[in-house]
Amino acid sequence: MPLVKQGRITTDLFVHVIDxxxxxxxxxxxxxxxxxxxxxxxxxxxxxxxxxxxxxxxDLDDLVPYLDRLAAVxxxxxxxxxxxxxxQARLLRERHGYDGEMRATGQVLRDQFVFMSRAGFDAFEVKxxxxxxxxxxxxxxxxxxxxxxGDGRVTALNRRMQLRHSESAxx
Amino acid sequence: MYAYDELDRTLINERVSEFRDQVKxxxxxxxxxxxxxxxxxxxxxxxxxxxxxxxxxxxxxTLSSKQLRRLAHVARRYDRGYGHFTTRQNIQFNWxxxxxxxxxxxxxxxxxxxxxxxxxxxxxxxxxxxxxxxxPGEVEDPRIWSEILRQxxxxxxxxxxxxxxFKIAITASEHDRAAIKVHDIGLRLHxxxxxxxxxxxxxxxxxxRTPFIAKTIKPYVAGRDILSYVEAILRVYNQxxxxxxxxxxxxxxLVHELGIEKFSxxxxxxxKQMGHSALTLDHSVVEEVRSRFSYxxxxxxxxxxxxxxQAAHDPSFERWRKNSVxxxxxxxxxxxxxxxxxxGGPPGDATAEQMDVVADLADKYSFGEIRVGHEQNLVLxxxxxRDLPQLWKALDRIGLATPNINLVTDIIACPGLDxxxxxxxxxxxxxxxxxxxxxxxDTAEMIGRLHINISxxxxxxxxxxxxxxxxxGVEKNGEEFYQITIGGRADENAQMGALIGPAVPYAEVxxxxxxxxxxxxxxxxxxxxxxxxxxxRLGVEPFKERVYATR
Numbered sequence: 001m002p003l004v005k006q007g008r009i010t011t012d013l014f015v016h017v018i019d020x021x022x023x024x025x026x027x028x029x030x031x032x033x034x035x036x037x038x039x040x041x042x043x044x045x046x047x048x049x050x051x052x053x054x055x056x057x058x059d060l061d062d063l064v065p066y067l068d069r070l071a072a073v074x075x076x077x078x079x080x081x082x083x084x085x086x087x088q089a090r091l092l093r094e095r096h097g098y099d100g101e102m103r104a105t106g107q108v109l110r111d112q113f114v115f116m117s118r119a120g121f122d123a124f125e126v127k128x129x130x131x132x133x134x135x136x137x138x139x140x141x142x143x144x145x146x147x148x149x150g151d152g153r154v155t156a157l158n159r160r161m162q163l164r165h166s167e168s169a170x171x
Numbered sequence: 172m173y174a175y176d177e178l179d180r181t182l183i184n185e186r187v188s189e190f191r192d193q194v195k196x197x198x199x200x201x202x203x204x205x206x207x208x209x210x211x212x213x214x215x216x217x218x219x220x221x222x223x224x225x226x227x228x229x230x231x232x233t234l235s236s237k238q239l240r241r242l243a244h245v246a247r248r249y250d251r252g253y254g255h256f257t258t259r260q261n262i263q264f265n266w267x268x269x270x271x272x273x274x275x276x277x278x279x280x281x282x283x284x285x286x287x288x289x290x291x292x293x294x295x296x297x298x299x300x301x302x303x304x305x306x307p308g309e310v311e312d313p314r315i316w317s318e319i320l321r322q323x324x325x326x327x328x329x330x331x332x333x334x335x336x337f338k339i340a341i342t343a344s345e346h347d348r349a350a351i352k353v354h355d356i357g358l359r360l361h362x363x364x365x366x367x368x369x370x371x372x373x374x375x376x377x378x379x380r381t382p383f384i385a386k387t388i389k390p391y392v393a394g395r396d397i398l399s400y401v402e403a404i405l406r407v408y409n410q411x412x413x414x415x416x417x418x419x420x421x422x423x424x425l426v427h428e429l430g431i432e433k434f435s436x437x438x439x440x441x442x443k444q445m446g447h448s449a450l451t452l453d454h455s456v457v458e459e460v461r462s463r464f465s466y467x468x469x470x471x472x473x474x475x476x477x478x479x480x481q482a483a484h485d486p487s488f489e490r491w492r493k494n495s496v497x498x499x500x501x502x503x504x505x506x507x508x509x510x511x512x513x514x515g516g517p518p519g520d521a522t523a524e525q526m527d528v529v530a531d532l533a534d535k536y537s538f539g540e541i542r543v544g545h546e547q548n549l550v551l552x553x554x555x556x557r558d559l560p561q562l563w564k565a566l567d568r569i570g571l572a573t574p575n576i577n578l579v580t581d582i583i584a585c586p587g588l589d590x591x592x593x594x595x596x597x598x599x600x601x602x603x604x605x606x607x608x609x610x611x612x613d614t615a616e617m618i619g620r621l622h623i624n625i626s627x628x629x630x631x632x633x634x635x636x637x638x639x640x641x642x643x644g645v646e647k648n649g650e651e652f653y654q655i656t657i658g659g660r661a662d663e664n665a666q667m668g669a670l671i672g673p674a675v676p677y678a679e680v681x682x683x684x685x686x687x688x689x690x691x692x693x694x695x696x697x698x699x700x701x702x703x704x705x706x707x708r709l710g711v712e713p714f715k716e717r718v719y720a721t722r
Contacts, residue, residue: 081209081292083332087409090329095444111193111210118328130201141189144182146322148449149329155449156178156322157456164459 002132004124005101007139009132012125014051014072024048030074030103033058036066044069053105056084060091067098072123077106086119093120094150113138118149172235172540173318174463175283183280186287186326190214191273198270213331215261215289216272220592225250225267226289227279231299231317231341232260232543232550236530239541241282243526249275254526256511256519258545258583258634259338260298261289265590287325292333292420294324294405298340300348301544304466305552307500310360311368313343315461316397319452323398330405334412335420337405338377345663350545352376352385352665353637355422356401361391369393374404374434375426378631382667383423386431388438394457399450403442407434467538467553472503475556482560490612491563494574496554505556507537509549509566510573510581514610517599518584519547528569536562546622547583548576578615579623579688580606583634587627587644588651594627596644596651596677601625604681609688618688621702624659637661639703640687641668642680651677657687657714658706669711672719683718690717 003012014030017023023031028049036043036052043050044066051072054063063073073092075085085104092098103123104116110131116124117139126132145153154162175183190210197207211217215226227242234242242262246254249271250264257263267275276286288295297320304312320339324330330337342349343360351357357373370392376385392400404422411429413419426434482488497506509529512518521529533541533551536558542550549571554562566572575581582605585591587598602625609615624638628645635641641656652674659668675683688702694713695705706714 080206081332082414083330084410084414086329086332087406109206111189115326115328115331142182142185142326144178144185146182146325147327147329156182157459159178160176160459161456 001125001127002129003103004126004132004135005122007136009135014049028071030072033063037062040066051101051103054088056082056088060088060096064096067092067096067100070098070100072101072103073098074103074105074125075121077104077108077112080107080109080112086115089116089119089121090149110134110138114142118145118147118151118153120150172233172465173314173460174465176463179283179322180280182325183283183285183287184277186214186285187273187276187280190276194269194273209291212291213288213293214276214291215286216267216269217290218592219265219590220588221590222266223269223272224590225264225272225275225286226257226261227264227284227286228289228296229260229262229284229543230296230321231303231314232301232545233303233314234541234543235282236533236539236541238282238284239526239530239533241279241284243523243530245275245278246523246526248278252524253520253522255517255586256521256543256547256549258547258585258632259296260301260543260545261296262543263586265586288331290336292335293331293337294327294333295336295338297321297324298338298349298354298545300342300344301542301550302348302497302506302552303343303542304464305499305501305504305506306344307498308344309500310343310362312464313341313358313360315457315464316358316360316370316394317341318464319398319457319460320401323401330409333405333409334414335417335422337408337422339401347661347663347665348544350634350637350661350665352663353378353382353634353661354385356404357385358397363391367393370397372400372404375423375431376665377421377423378634378636379421380418380629380631381421381424381427382631382636383427384665384667385423386426388431388435395452395454398452399445399448400438400442402450403438403445406441407437411437467540469501469504469553470555472555472557474502476503478557478560482563485560488560488563490616491567491572491574492559494578494616495572495576496559499553501553503556505554505559507551507554507559507562508544508576509551509571510575511548511571512575512581512606513570513573514580514606515603516570516606518582518602521549525569525571528565529571532562532565545583546581548581574612575615577620577622579609579618579621580615582606582623582625583638584625585627585632587625587633591627591632593630594644595629595646596627596653598625598627598633598642598644601642601644601653601677601680605684608681608685617698618692619698619701621688622660623684634661635659636667637665638668639701639706640684642684645674647674653677653680655680655683655687657711658703660703671711671715672722675722683722686718687714690714693717 030051049071373385537551588594626633626635656668
């Protein structure tokens with residue numbers, strides 16, 4: 001499953017630790033929420049980056065205290081129809097100020113890329129190779145956005161207001 | 172009318188390109204039908220019994236003549252020469268070919284029409300009063316807020332994959348023509364004690380297999396806060412709405428299961444945390460949107476022009492005028508409703524020819540503007556009273572002057588088993604038969620206001636629960652049966668109808684409805700007492716006795 005970061009297919013530096021498996025001594029790891037919460041301090045003490053895979057039906061409150069020590073949060077789309085992780089992503093970015101890697105995992109398809117990047121995702125475990133290849137052009141599909149989100153894109157309303165101001169300034 | 176600017180145009184063109192790419196990938200097999208299904212639904216494309224059905228949005232029911240002409244063109248070029256206006260201010264085309272859909276969309280985009288989110292589990296077309304901006308006594312034009320919400324809900328990055336579909340309706344009049352109490356969110360514009368405009372917010376209304384009347388979640392939300400408040404509701408719903416069972420996934424179930432108090436506390440908590448956000452609408456932003464609505468330059472006209480006095484001698488004209496013409500907020504003008512319910516016709520259908528003529532008549536008599544109401548009729552919102560006789564003649568020539576607005580033959584019906592893959596029973600032939608039974612206008616007038624709503628299955632697209640008489644098609648041992656309810660209504664006093672007795676077979680429906688109407692005529696205490704008020708006063712029993720005594 002290709003990983004897309006900064007618009008390009010890249011090597012995944014995080015090792016996925018499955019439940020029950022031994023933690024590697026060093027290197028970046030991505031571990032499930034339940035495993036992480038068993039002993040967060042022990043996990044965070046390791047040398048090597050830590051990322052947590054957070055399920056889409058678990059409240060973020062349990063994760064928030066550790067955010068500034070995490071290198072990645074992976075949110076889950078069990079099906080592309082299940083949009084709960086979009087809310088989690090926005091809350092992490094916009095309310096809790098999380099600025100590390102935010103990864104979309106699960107059924108991640110081309111036609112969700114724009115929504116995901118607007119919600120704050122910056123890393124994508126893409127299900128199909130063809131979709132990963134098409135990432136760069138797909139995220140450019142839209143140039144107009146109606147909603148303000150934490151991604152900093154200027155909304156249509158604001159562009160209109162700016163336009164109006166520059167027009168009146170020119171008079 | 173709202174005028175799209177370059178940004179709006181760019182966005183819908185970008186959406187057309189995206190959809191064209193999605194269709195291409197489906198046709199090449201790159202996308203599975205399961206993957207494509209969600210994508211096509213996000214753009215109003217259903218696979219029905221015979222073909223793809225294409226649902227196009229008419230946001231808050233407002234169309235320009237140019238847009239209506241383009242809809243006629245799409246009907247002619249890509250379909251079989253007609254379209255069907257729905258109960259949510261959409262138009263449906265029933266015979267579209269998938270490969271041609273992107274071209275049809277591109278042609279619609281040229282005139283500022285789209286099909287975004289007319290189906291799928293997202294925020295649907297925002298609907299409003301078809302008399303918005305012209306109804307006397309309105310707080311203000313609800314379309315300004317409808318347009319702000321249309322933009323905000325379009326391609327929303329957080330709420331495009333909700334547990335289930337989500338519908339918002341807005342009214343600004345005391346009499347609710349937008350059926351806000353049967354929507355996921357209903358918004359009622361009103362002024363608070365300080366004279367500021369804001370919204371009563373209702374939540375959790377809906378029909379379908381578990382009908383609920385919406386409850387007030389907050390009596391007053393200031394206009395500047397409406398986007399953040401709606402966003403807070405949606406965020407709670409997106410996270411906690413049920414996804415394990417499609418029939419329990421609407422927000423009404425969440426509200427019901429949590430209770431309105433707990434649900435509103437959750438929303439309030441979320442809303443507080445959002446604080447003063449980028450969603451807060453500054454006055455200047457609202458005014459910017461308002462400035463792109465254009466209003467007619469009305470003339471100063473007499474209340475009772477000579478043309479109208481003369482035409483009053485023609486009883487056919489007078490009958491139509493009394494039935495289909497309503498007071499306008501500006502003296503000398505009227506709001507005219509065009510019945511899409513001719514005797515024997517499928518409710519809500521219009522041919523391409525009719526659409527073209529209505530567009531021409533709108534240019535000539537209604538400042539180029541047309542409205543679509545949830546009752547599946549069209550409206551010319553700004554007709555000078557002096558023009559009414561000429562307009563009537565022109566409408567009559569194309570079969571759009573049936574004087575049956577709000578009468579027993581002004582039936583709301585879904586497409587039913589004639590088209591729909593979900594239906595259990597036919598709706599259209601029932602409606603057609605009823606319009607023939609009650610074809611006599613004197614009888615219909617004598618009966619008075621009476622809304623019959625027909626759905627071909629429990630999904631309730633024909634709003635049967637809230638019909639004064641509701642007819643619901645069900646399937647029993649492979650045969651079409653119909654459950655009949657009475658006493659429902661969709662206005663500011665919305666309530667669900669009550670079942671009158673056992674379901675009846677297809678062939679008996681019209682007889683039963685006739686019996687119900689006869690019972691009403693016998694039971695009403697005076698001619699002015701409406702059917703729905705008689706049911707309210709007496710309950711179902713006396714009707715049941717009379718209708719089922721001989722069955």
